Amino acid sequence: MNGECYFCHGIVSAPEEDHIWLTEHDSHEVYMHEQCASGHNVIEREQDSTGELLITCPECGEVETV
Ligand SMILES: [Zn+2]
Numbered sequence: 001m002n003g004e005c006y007f008c009h010g011i012v013s014a015p016e017e018d019h020i021w022l023t024e025h026d027s028h029e030v031y032m033h034e035q036c037a038s039g040h041n042v043i044e045r046e047q048d049s050t051g052e053l054l055i056t057c058p059e060c061g062e063v064e065t066v
């Protein structure tokens with residue numbers, strides 16, 4: 001499965017580690033490269049031990065944990 005990066009319109013592939021998929025949103029699916037997301041300040045890495053990524057959906061503004 002492939003999607004199009006929200007920012008650069010390049011290919012985003014599901015299994016790639018630095019490719020981000022937001023698919024559980026009501027009316028839209030958003031795909032992006034981690035690099036593009038960080039360039040647009042929609043991504044933040046937790047500073048605690050989990051090191052989880054917090055993604056702000058550029059469509060609806062909801063924050064997702066990846
Ligand atoms: Zn991109």
Ligand SMILES: [Zn+2]
Nearest residue numbers: 025057059060
């Ligand atoms: Zn959304």
